[in-house]
Amino acid sequence: MSTPKMILTDKKYFYTAEDFHWSKLWSGTGKETLELSKFDKELQECWDAALEAGSFAYKLHHVEGRIVPGKYGVFVQLNEMRFNKRRKPETINSISQPFNHDKFNFTKVHRKEVLFALCPEDFPRETTTEDEQHPMIINVSPLEYGHCLLIPSVWSCLPQVLTEDALLLALEISMLSNHRGFHVGFNSLCAHASVNHLHFHTWYSEHPSYLETADVSLVSGNVFEVMDYPTTAFVFELAPGTDVGLVARTIHKVSSYFIQEEVAHNLHIIRGARCRPSNQRNGITQGDRDVCSVLRVFLWPRNPVHGAKELSSYESEKRPIAVYEFAGSLAIETRKTYESFTEEKFVEYMARATLPEEEFIRHREAIRELLHT
Helix, strand or coil, rough: CCCCCCCCCCEEEEEEEHHHHHHEEEECCCCCCCCCCCCHHHHHHHHHHHHHCCCCCCCCCCCCCEEEECCCEEEEEEHHHHHCCCCCCCCCCCCCCCCCCCCCCCCCCCCCHEEEEEEECCCCCCCCCCCCCCCEEEECCCCCCEEEECCCCCCCCCCCCCCCCHCCCCHHHHHCCCCCCCCEEECCCCCCCCCCCCEEEEEECCCCCHHHHHCCEEEECCCEEEECCCCCCCCECCCCCCCHHHHHHHHHHHHHHHHCCCCEEEEEEEEEEECCCCCHHHCCCHHHCCCEEEEEEEEECCCCCCCCCCCCCCCCCCEEEEEEECCCCEECCHHHHHHHCCCCHHHHHHHHHHHHHHHHHHHHHHHHHHHHH
């Protein structure tokens, strides 16, 4: 049965390639301020208005946060409300579980939760129709300032499986922002997606991420493997002048392989330094590494989880590790755990979600072969 269509929002945000931004330099301290883009201003103004209108389950004003001492700069926040004031997650048993119109989906959100619809003006999509919308909606139980959901082709009612068009939209929205801490994330089914309706998370962070400059090794072409991090991941690079459509197709090739192999996965897009393997830097200085000149796209194949997402304590073996956690941030529900949380604990949680080494190596070799065909 098809979902009856209604207009989620009359407010539209039009953009072209002229609106994309490539931030220049930062010192690595995270204290610099860049002028917000037109997109950033629109998103933040709309988000603030929704906050003042009482559209969220709670406010983030009184949430405490700190950087955990250690190499990875892990950010933790004390956010008890995230655990008891959010929608009940859907039960997920397969990475390719079909969309179910009877379950909660984003065609059913209240209009007050919708900020605006993204409208690419000069980027033809194979699946685009006149009444197609890509709404930005608030996450009513936010983790960070500006925490929203981007719903590609909302009326297509697609399951939570990456498509090439959706990836293109996610890369474009990343380029629309001029904020160095703008993040885009995706959780596949069996990787702690809470709703089986295609969507990305977006949020702002004022804290630098270790992944912005994490070392990488070359896998094939424009695909790398992250090094010296508590979990394994593939990394794709989108640099100025790079064909964004080609990057989206490459990522989609790999994510489609994961779907075929029933491999759960999480995806994360951030600004960062060029992906240069250590053995190819040839004397590149730290200043060169501080150029925030590319988008880094991390794709984690990971151990699957089945059933409904549980928001249990960090003392629990079942505590979810999703894209927010993989990216180096954690929301914690109790002050005791918040104050005692260490980098060693973070490494331990990452290990729970990480594929066995031999399995990751098998996938890496298959991907290398896939990208050469």
